[in-house]
Ligand SMILES: Nc1ncnc2c1ncn2[C@@H]1O[C@H](COP(=O)(O)OP(=O)(O)O)[C@@H](O)[C@H]1O
């Protein structure tokens with residue numbers, strides 16, 4: 001469903017992504033892994049249209065999306081949870097979620113109730129300001145905001161960074177539920193091996209701006225981990 005072919009990306013004079021190829025199947029739950037600085041966030045930003053690619057192609061269900069704006073990608077059902085969450089600290093939880101509604105093609109006015117079933121804490125905190133929530137609650141809000149558009153594809157960039165273990169567990173369960181029960185395609189950047197193995201069904205390993213290994217999660221061997229993940 002998502003195909004990147006020969007993608008190159010440069011920040012100023014520095015090339016970050018090098019002839020990168022990536023295939024993501026519909027309904028899969030793919031974990032993108034690799035050490036700090038290999039280009040995982042850059043890859044997701046290119047997927048989302050937040051950074052232009054220098055060359056190469058991006059296809060969504062066979063359609064060329066390479067030059068489409070981030071907004072039109074959201075309209076076409078790609079939801080994105082950025083690294084560091086990026087919620088609006090001065091807006092309430094409800095207002096943060098309503099911001100997501102603007103990207104819905106049907107212009108619905110109501111926040112889907114499903115979000116509060118998945119994250120009851122957002123209902124309890126509805127009128128609190130985003131900045132007053134704990135880190136874990138802010139992450140749940142960021143995921144909820146991405147879900148407001150009923151995405152076909154959900155992209156998450158290190159959702160567990162700096163979050164307490166019980167919320168990490170809840171977030172993992174929600175990702176699995178969305179993938180298995182709603183057949184949502186999930187692309188997850190994750191550094192924690194235990195979480196990646198529990199939640200991811202497939203892996204892609206990155207090194208220096210390229211995908212260097214891929215397969216079902218059960219094929220992620222100790223040898224690959226030692227070579228591409230261990231510090
Ligand atoms: N805004 C930027 N300007 C210039 N270089 C950047 C910028 N953002 C990231 N980089 C560089 O791009 C490389 C890849 O970064 P990133 O995609 O964030 O990696 P990862 O998410 O795998 O840790 C790093 O070397 C980083 O220093």
Ligand SMILES: [Mg+2]
Pocket residue numbers: 040041042083157
């Ligand atoms: Mg990153």
